[in-house]
Amino acid sequence: MSSTEQGTSSAAPAEPTTAPESAAAPEVPESFYYVHGKDKVVHKVSAGALQHSALIHGMISNLGYTEEQAKANPFPFENIDGDILQMVVDWCNQHKGKPTPPEDTNLPKQKEKLFDLVLAVNYLEIKELLTYCCKQVAMMVKGKSPEEIREIWMIPTDAEDEAAEKEAKKRAGKEAAGETAAAAGDAK
Amino acid sequence: MVSLIEMPELVMENIIGFSDFKDVLTLRQVCRDFRNFIDDVDDSKLPDSKFEGISFKILDETTIGLSYEDEDDSYSTGYCGMNNFRCFSQNVTDLGNVNIVDVAIRDLEWLLKFQKSVLEEFDVSFDEYQLRNDSPFHSLPIKVRNMFEKLNRKIKTRKFTLKTYDESQIIAFLPFIDPDALKSLEFHSLDYDGEVEIEIDEIAKTEQWKNSEELDCEFRVLNLKVEDICHFSSINFQTNTISAKYLDSMKKVFIKSSKFELLFLGWESFNENEELTNLWGPAFSTETAKLHWYFRMKDSEERILRIIIDNTGHLLWFDVCKMESIPNGAIVQDYNEK
Numbered sequence: 152m153s154s155t156e157q158g159t160s161s162a163a164p165a166e167p168t169t170a171p172e173s174a175a176a177p178e179v180p181e182s183f184y185y186v187h188g189k190d191k192v193v194h195k196v197s198a199g200a201l202q203h204s205a206l207i208h209g210m211i212s213n214l215g216y217t218e219e220q221a222k223a224n225p226f227p228f229e230n231i232d233g234d235i236l237q238m239v240v241d242w243c244n245q246h247k248g249k250p251t252p253p254e255d256t257n258l259p260k261q262k263e264k265l266f267d268l269v270l271a272v273n274y275l276e277i278k279e280l281l282t283y284c285c286k287q288v289a290m291m292v293k294g295k296s297p298e299e300i301r302e303i304w305m306i307p308t309d310a311e312d313e314a315a316e317k318e319a320k321k322r323a324g325k326e327a328a329g330e331t332a333a334a335a336g337d338a339k
Numbered sequence: 340m341v342s343l344i345e346m347p348e349l350v351m352e353n354i355i356g357f358s359d360f361k362d363v364l365t366l367r368q369v370c371r372d373f374r375n376f377i378d379d380v381d382d383s384k385l386p387d388s389k390f391e392g393i394s395f396k397i398l399d400e401t402t403i404g405l406s407y408e409d410e411d412d413s414y415s416t417g418y419c420g421m422n423n424f425r426c427f428s429q430n431v432t433d434l435g436n437v438n439i440v441d442v443a444i445r446d447l448e449w450l451l452k453f454q455k456s457v458l459e460e461f462d463v464s465f466d467e468y469q470l471r472n473d474s475p476f477h478s479l480p481i482k483v484r485n486m487f488e489k490l491n492r493k494i495k496t497r498k499f500t501l502k503t504y505d506e507s508q509i510i511a512f513l514p515f516i517d518p519d520a521l522k523s524l525e526f527h528s529l530d531y532d533g534e535v536e537i538e539i540d541e542i543a544k545t546e547q548w549k550n551s552e553e554l555d556c557e558f559r560v561l562n563l564k565v566e567d568i569c570h571f572s573s574i575n576f577q578t579n580t581i582s583a584k585y586l587d588s589m590k591k592v593f594i595k596s597s598k599f600e601l602l603f604l605g606w607e608s609f610n611e612n613e614e615l616t617n618l619w620g621p622a623f624s625t626e627t628a629k630l631h632w633y634f635r636m637k638d639s640e641e642r643i644l645r646i647i648i649d650n651t652g653h654l655l656w657f658d659v660c661k662m663e664s665i666p667n668g669a670i671v672q673d674y675n676e677k
Contacts, residue, residue: 266343273350285353288343292358297368304343309371 182218184211185225186240190233193225200243205276231271235264239271242280258287262303344372351376352384360388360453382492388453394462395447395483396502397476403443407450418443420475440479448486457495457520463512464502467529480508484515493517499547502527506537506558510545518546523553536561536579543567552598559607565589572598577605583614586646586655590619593657594644594674595637602657612650622648623669633660633671643671 184201187193201207207226216224228236238259259265269284292300301308307315346354355363355377363385367377393407398417406415417426418439425432425442434442465480480503487494495517501509509526524547528535537558542548553573560576565585568574569592581604593599612630616622622630628651636642641661648655665671 266346269346269350273347281350281353285350286357288354289357289362292354292362292366294362295365297365300343300365300369306342306344306370312370 182221184216184221186228186236187225188228188231188233188236192233192237194236194240196240196243197247200240200247203243203246203277203279204239205278207275228271228275230274232267235267235271238264238268239275239277239280243277246279254283254286258283262291344370348376352380355380356384356386358386360386363453364449382452385453387455388450389456390450390454390458392460392462393447393450393454393458394460394464395443396462396464397466397479399466401475403439403476403479405443405446405450416443416446438475440475440482444479444482444486447483448490451490451492451494454495457497459496460498460500461494461496461516462500462502464500464527465504465508465529467504480505480511484511487512487515490515495520497521498523498525500525500527502529504529504535506535509537509558510541513542513545513547516547518550521547521550523555524548524551525555526558527555528557535559539563539567565592568602569593569596572596573601575601575603579607581606581609583611583618586615587618589657590634590644590646594634597638599644599657600659603654604656605654607653609648609650609653612648615648619646620670620672623666625666628652631666631669633665633669635671635674637674 182198183195184198184207185193185195186207198211201211210226214220231239259268265284265287269281269288272281272284291303295303300306355366358366363377366373368374388409390407390409394405396404398404401420403418403420404415405418406413408414414427418424418434419426420439423434423437423439425434425439463483465476471477494515497520499513499516499521501512503509503526506526506528526537535558537556537560539560540562543564548554548567549570552571554568554571554576555573556576558577560578563576563578565588568589589602593602615630619632622632624630628649630648630650632646634644634646636644636659642659643662643665644657645660645665646655646657662671
C-alpha cells in the first residue's frame, strides 16, 4: 500500500515536495543565538528552541540582531551555573517546536540541582519547565512531616531561627561598636 | 544550596498548587516564613481539598466537634473546653491559654479555604448551651459568622443543614451559602416541642430559598405563601393553622408541577373538613380519621396526586402515586384546569 503511494509521487515530478521533506528543509534558514552562564561556556541555540524562554524571546525580538551581531554578543546569564544552563539549553532543544508532554521524568533527582534549575527556569521564564520542576518539588514534600521537611531542606525551626537572628544582631551590634571604636581611634 | 524558603513567590505558588491540602498544612507548620506565605496567598492558588461533607457542631457543654469526609475517609477533630485540648485521631494537643472556640473556628476556616468543589453537605449545629451567658460557646455563632464574612466567598454545598434553638440564625447564615449549588435546605429546631415559630417572609426572598428543590423545616412556619413553596419538589414543615382554601391552592399548584414529589405538613389546628369536601368532593376513607383524595396530574397518565389528611395525627401529606397503588373503591378525579 505505502510502496504504491511512493511510486505514484515519484512518478509525478510536478508534485510539490511532501510535508516531511519540507519540515526537514525549511524555506527560511533558522537563526541562532548564543548564551553563556557563570562558567562563560557559550551555547549556540536556535531561535525556535529559545522560544520556550519568554525572557530570551523578548530580548531577541527587541534587539533584531543579525547572525554576526548575535555571535559577537552572547546573552550573559552570570546568575546561572554552567551545568544548569546546559540542562536548560538541552531541554529547550529537545522540546523545540513540540507540544510539551504532561510529565517530564528527566529532571534532576538531587534537590540541590533541582532547586538551582527552578531558580534559573523561573528567571528565564520557561513556563512549562517551571511547571514540571514545581511538580517534582511538590512530590518531594508529599506525605512528609514538618520535621522531615525541615531536615531535607535544612530549614531551621522558628525557635532556632529566632536564636540565630538574635545572635546575628548581637554580632552586628558588636561589629558596629567595634567599627565606631575604630573610627573614634582613627579620629584621634 | 538554595533553600526551599528562598524560592520566589511564583515558584512557591506553583509548588502549593501541585500539593494536596494536607501537604500545604504541613508546609505551614514547617516555619514562620511558610506560615506567613500560605496565610497570605490567595485562596485561588490553594489546592482543592475535595471534601464531600463538613460538619461543625457543639457536642456538649464544653465540646465542639468538627468532622469532614472525602472520597476515601472521614476525619473528626474534637475541641474540649474542660482541659483545653484538641484531639485529632490519636493526637492530643494542649491548647494552653488559647480559646478552643477560636481554634475550632480557625480550623473550620482552613477547611473552607481549601474547598473548591461543591460539598454534598454542610452541616452547622449550635446547641442550647450557647444561649446561656456563662457558656464558653455564647459567642460561637457570631464568631462563625464573622469568619464566613472574612472568608469572602460563598460556601458551595448541595445541602445546607442548620440546627439551632434560635430561628433568627437562619436568615443570618443563609446568605453565606452559594445559591447556585444549593439543592436542599434543612432547618432543625433544638426545641423538641416544636413550638419555636418562624416568619418565613424574609427567608423566602433569598436566592438560596428560591434555588433549593427540597425543604425540611422543623420550626413552626408562619405566613408561608403557596407561591413561596411551589418550586420545591419535596417539602416538610409545620404550621399553626391551615384552612381548606390554603390546601386547595396547594393542590392546584402541585397538580400542575412535573417535578413535585412530596409534601408533608404538620398542623396545630384544622377543622375545615367539610369545606374540603365541598371543594374536592367526598373523601375516600379506610380508617375513620384518615381522608384520601386522588387527582390525576396535569399532562400525565401515570402520575396521580394523592392527598391524605390524618386528623388524629394533625398532619397531612401530598404525594405522587401510580394507578396500581390506589385502593379499591377510591375515585381518581380527572385533571381539571379550575
